[in-house]
Amino acid sequence: MCDGFMARALALSLENVRSGRGGPFGAVIVKDGKIIAEGMNCVTTANDPTAHAEMVAIREACRKLQSFELPDCEIYTSCEPCPMCLGAIYWARPARVYFANSAADAGQAGFDDAFIYQELRLPHAGRKIPMIQLKNDNALEAFRAWREKSDKIRY
Numbered sequence: 001m002c003d004g005f006m007a008r009a010l011a012l013s014l015e016n017v018r019s020g021r022g023g024p025f026g027a028v029i030v031k032d033g034k035i036i037a038e039g040m041n042c043v044t045t046a047n048d049p050t051a052h053a054e055m056v057a058i059r060e061a062c063r064k065l066q067s068f069e070l071p072d073c074e075i076y077t078s079c080e081p082c083p084m085c086l087g088a089i090y091w092a093r094p095a096r097v098y099f100a101n102s103a104a105d106a107g108q109a110g111f112d113d114a115f116i117y118q119e120l121r122l123p124h125a126g127r128k129i130p131m132i133q134l135k136n137d138n139a140l141e142a143f144r145a146w147r148e149k150s151d152k153i154r155y
Contacts, residue, residue: 002098005030005076008038010100012053013078016040024109027053027077029061029070029094036073037061053077054085058092068155070094079106082113083120091155 005028012026023041030036039056043049054077061070070092079101081089089097107114115128124131146152 002076005035005074006098006100008035009053009076009078012038012040016042016053021045022051023111025053025078027057027075029057029073029075031061031065031070031073036064050084052082052085054081055088058088062092068092074098079103079111082106082111083116 009026009028012028013024014026016022016026017024021040021042022045023043025041027039028035028037037057037060039053039058039060041053042051042056054075057075058070061073062068068091071094073092073094075089075094075097077085077097077099080099080103081097082103103113106112119127119129124133
């Protein structure tokens, strides 16, 4: 059955290219042996740099399950997740992720995210987009309030 789920993710990626809706990426999320969400890359059509296939599928699955976590789910994606999608996947906490193409394959097609990994190793001010911390006396207040909140939902 796993092959069928990957086949669907790959079909979505090809359909997306042929339809002109977006890049060559597709993803499906499976729970209890059934596809509960699908996603295709729609960065350029939605004018949303976060609209990667995995992100779209995660949003749909969470909405359908009314949960911010996907612990009993599996993600099948046409390509190894980029750093952004990988972060979202870790926050969503699925049971596992299957991918077809590698990051190197994506890079050869013009979707190279290796520079992001390189940027993360640099000091904040040395990055291509400088990251500048502006300390403020009130900056930690929200974290203090969170720590003291007795009815918080941890994630």
